[in-house]
Amino acid sequence: MSTNTQVSNELPLPAAKPRIKKKNPYIDIWYRLLKNKLAVVSLGVLVLLVLTALLADVIAPYPANEQNLTNILQAPNALHWLGTDAYGRDILSRIIYGSRISLQVGFVAVTFSVTLGGIIGAIAGFYGGSTDNILMRFMDILLAIPGILLAIAIVNVLGPGLVNVMIAVGIASLPTYARIVRASVLSIRDQEFVEASRAIGESNFSIIRRNVLPNCLAPIIVQATLGVAWAILSAAGLSFIGLGLQPPTPEWGAMLSEGRQYIYEAYWVTTFPGIAIALVVLALNIFGDGLRDAMDPRLKQ
Amino acid sequence: MKEVLIEVKDLSVQYTSEGKEIKAVNNISFQVNKGETLGIVGETGAGKTTTALAIMRLIQTPPGKIRNGSVQFDGKDLLQEKESVLRKVRGNKISMIFQDPMTSLNPVYTVGDQIAEVIWLHEKVSKTEARKKAGSILELVGIPAERGSEYPHEFSGGMKQRVGIAIALACNPQLLIADEPTTALDVTIQAQVLRLMTNLKEKLNTSMILITHDLGVVSEVCDKVAIMYAGEIVEYGTLEEIFRNPSHPYTQGLFNSIPNMNKKVRRLTPIVGLMPDPTEIPSGCSFHPRCPKAMKECKSMKPGNIQLNGEHKVSCHLFDETVVRGRVETNEPSTP
Numbered sequence: 001m002s003t004n005t006q007v008s009n010e011l012p013l014p015a016a017k018p019r020i021k022k023k024n025p026y027i028d029i030w031y032r033l034l035k036n037k038l039a040v041v042s043l044g045v046l047v048l049l050v051l052t053a054l055l056a057d058v059i060a061p062y063p064a065n066e067q068n069l070t071n072i073l074q075a076p077n078a079l080h081w082l083g084t085d086a087y088g089r090d091i092l093s094r095i096i097y098g099s100r101i102s103l104q105v106g107f108v109a110v111t112f113s114v115t116l117g118g119i120i121g122a123i124a125g126f127y128g129g130s131t132d133n134i135l136m137r138f139m140d141i142l143l144a145i146p147g148i149l150l151a152i153a154i155v156n157v158l159g160p161g162l163v164n165v166m167i168a169v170g171i172a173s174l175p176t177y178a179r180i181v182r183a184s185v186l187s188i189r190d191q192e193f194v195e196a197s198r199a200i201g202e203s204n205f206s207i208i209r210r211n212v213l214p215n216c217l218a219p220i221i222v223q224a225t226l227g228v229a230w231a232i233l234s235a236a237g238l239s240f241i242g243l244g245l246q247p248p249t250p251e252w253g254a255m256l257s258e259g260r261q262y263i264y265e266a267y268w269v270t271t272f273p274g275i276a277i278a279l280v281v282l283a284l285n286i287f288g289d290g291l292r293d294a295m296d297p298r299l300k301q
Numbered sequence: 302m303k304e305v306l307i308e309v310k311d312l313s314v315q316y317t318s319e320g321k322e323i324k325a326v327n328n329i330s331f332q333v334n335k336g337e338t339l340g341i342v343g344e345t346g347a348g349k350t351t352t353a354l355a356i357m358r359l360i361q362t363p364p365g366k367i368r369n370g371s372v373q374f375d376g377k378d379l380l381q382e383k384e385s386v387l388r389k390v391r392g393n394k395i396s397m398i399f400q401d402p403m404t405s406l407n408p409v410y411t412v413g414d415q416i417a418e419v420i421w422l423h424e425k426v427s428k429t430e431a432r433k434k435a436g437s438i439l440e441l442v443g444i445p446a447e448r449g450s451e452y453p454h455e456f457s458g459g460m461k462q463r464v465g466i467a468i469a470l471a472c473n474p475q476l477l478i479a480d481e482p483t484t485a486l487d488v489t490i491q492a493q494v495l496r497l498m499t500n501l502k503e504k505l506n507t508s509m510i511l512i513t514h515d516l517g518v519v520s521e522v523c524d525k526v527a528i529m530y531a532g533e534i535v536e537y538g539t540l541e542e543i544f545r546n547p548s549h550p551y552t553q554g555l556f557n558s559i560p561n562m563n564k565k566v567r568r569l570t571p572i573v574g575l576m577p578d579p580t581e582i583p584s585g586c587s588f589h590p591r592c593p594k595a596m597k598e599c600k601s602m603k604p605g606n607i608q609l610n611g612e613h614k615v616s617c618h619l620f621d622e623t624v625v626r627g628r629v630e631t632n633e634p635s636t637p
Contacts, residue, residue, distance in 0.1 A: 200392030
């Protein structure tokens with residue numbers, strides 16, 4: 001009997017050797033993204049930003065903290081393209097160095113909260129019931145406190161500093177990701193192809209990883225790019241009120257804060273860091289939208 | 302006598318919805334021999350899909366629950382085994398073709414990858430080999446292997462169902478459960494898909510459980526037929542027995558409601574009434590409120606399984622000699 005069941009006639013496969021090319025889906029996404037002009041422009045801005053951050057030492061005309069007290073609050077000129085601040089520091093150089101911090105805060109905080117929030121949301125959505133209830137009520141508690149206020153509270157407890165700002169911003173945006181992932185998982189969980197993958201013998205973990213999460217990737221990615229923007233803004237906000245990075249670190253929010261006393265006499269001290277923040281946040285938002293359109297295979301032409 | 306591949310005994314499944322218990326499947330038993338095709342026929346809500354899912358233990362719990370019964374397959378009772386054992390059976394020894402090919406494929410992976418996935422899950426091969434084999438299987442179901450690198454939305458409905466068949470057959474299963482595989486397809490494609498399924502089934506000597514409400518499909522594909530009504534099998538027999546000699550009034554009703562090419566009629570003859578609400582299945586024979594031949598006993602007594610001849614079984618009082626004789630003795634006119 002048992003030997004009998006072992007006898008499996010092999011599939012009578014065609015003699016030809018057809019191959020399925022392994023097609024990298026990201027190449028497709030890339031081409032679709034390139035068709036979106038606005039997204040390409042914002043991607044350019046972001047690439048520029050990353051390059052600026054990486055090459056800050058090379059391209060910055062002055063060291064970030066070099067004071068020149070004979071040259072304070074100079075308007076933009078040939079030597080100092082974006083002017084100088086109240087200590088005679090070159091604003092362009094400080095913005096260039098500041099991009100490092102903004103990028104770090106943005107990406108680390110978002111990676112942290114997407115990972116943790118995603119895991120929480122996926123577990124809550126997939127298993128449902130009391131697991132879902134406990135996890136999501138905990139997220140609701142976090143959500144009940146406005147994000148920036150929560151971040152302020154956390155930084156207050158942990159103390160100012162780069163790492164603490166990242167943790168604070170990350171925790172503050174945790175519930176957003178958990179909720180988005182949970183909602184997507186709920187809508188995917190009962191689809192027939194999830195049942196089909198159970199019918200081919202996949203485990204729960206593999207179903208979440210291979211079937212559920214990839215199908216809710218689009219909203220997560222969009223939210224994550226927007227989240228980077230929010231994290232940069234929050235970090236700048238924290239620094240602005242003196243809870244984030246401490247002077248003389250060249251941080252965009254802190255620069256705004258330092259310059260606000262001279263806003264009538266020297267607009268450039270606040271304007272240029274402000275423009276830097278606005279530009280990066282705008283570029284991230286547009287890029288996030290473009291990415292969403294490109295990543296959804298159902299929108300493919 | 303042919304070797305029995307799978308034996309389902311006294312299977313009962315119920316769902317709980319808003320505090321009410323819905324008895325979807327009640328004490329059904331059947332078996333499928335090697336290489337045979339069993340057709341399960343019934344109206345919507347008769348419990349056909351639930352039966353199929355219960356065999357693979359894919360019923361969502363909650364709300365569903367397998368109350369009792371056993372599914373003997375390969376020397377094991379699938380209803381008692383651990384989840385990890387079942388995972389090795391699903392897709393490998395028993396696999397399933399789903400009703401709607403539009404939604405049963407994962408939209409974010411190429412179809413080749415989805416076929417390769419099953420192979421990779423159950424056979425010890427590298428991913429490249431699995432992908433290569435997936436290409437061959439695609440060719441087998443009549444799709445050029447190059448199209449394996451396309452996404453499901455780039456295929457038509459019939460082709461998607463072929464992909465579904467390819468996934469189901471990828472590991473050369475012993476039992477194929479096809480849950481209304483042609484319902485979502487148009488008629489010409491239905492014929493193609495059915496032909497493909499029967500051809501492959503014969504080539505691979507796979508047994509099949511075909512769930513459908515289309516008696517035409519059954520007559521073309523099946524060896525055995527089980528007619529389901531309100532979660533019970535009311536009649537069971539070989540294709541010949543059922544089609545030549547439909548015995549249960551419900552089966553007769555089903556056949557009568559098919560339009561006949563040779564007779565011109567203004568109206569079809571449907572079975573009066575609707576399927577009972579599964580929360581309130583009628584007492585006695587669940588079909589009695591709609592049955593044109595209902596007797597007094599039908600209301601109070603549940604009919605047993607009565608063996609007619611060969612493998613033909615029917616669950617109806619009309620064939621129960623003790624009931625019929627009882628009526629004659631009390632001089633009551635029976636109304637068959």
